[in-house]
Amino acid sequence: MKRGILNCLEKRDLLNQSAVSVEMLREWGERFxxxxxxYDAVDFFKKAYANEALERLLDTAREDGDLFLYQKIAKILKIDPSRDEWISLGTRAEELGKTAFARQAYRLAGIETSAGAWGNGDLESEARKDGVTARTELTRH
Incomplete structure (x- = not known):
C-alpha cells in the first residue's frame, strides 16, 4: 500500500474476500x-451496497460529463436514465469538450447529430432540430 491507497492486487484481493466488513469497504470507497x-471507489461502494455514495458519484459523473462512469453507476443502481438525463449529461460533456461522451449521450437520448455539428460546435442546434433545447434540459437537474 502506497500513500494510503491499495495497489491493484491489494484492491482485487480485498474485493474478492467473502468476509469483509461493510464499514471497511465504505472506508476504502471514500479513500478512493x-x-x-x-472508478475504484465505485467498486468498493458497490460491494458495500452503499447506494447513497453511489448516488453521490452518479451526480459527480453527470457534473464531470463522464458517460462511462455514469453508465456504470446507473447499471449498479438499476436506473434506466431518462431522455432528459442523457441530454443533460451530453450537454455537460459538450461544455467540457468531451465530444465523444456528448455524442454517445445524445445518441442514447435518441438524438442523432450530423458529423458537421461536431466540428463547428453546433450540437445544441442539432438537438433543437429534434425538439430539444439541451441547455434548458441541463438546468432541470
Missing part, C-alpha cells in the same frame, strides 16, 4: 473517492 479514483 477523495483521491479522485472514482
Amino acid at each position: 473517492e477523495q483521491s479522485g479514483m472514482l
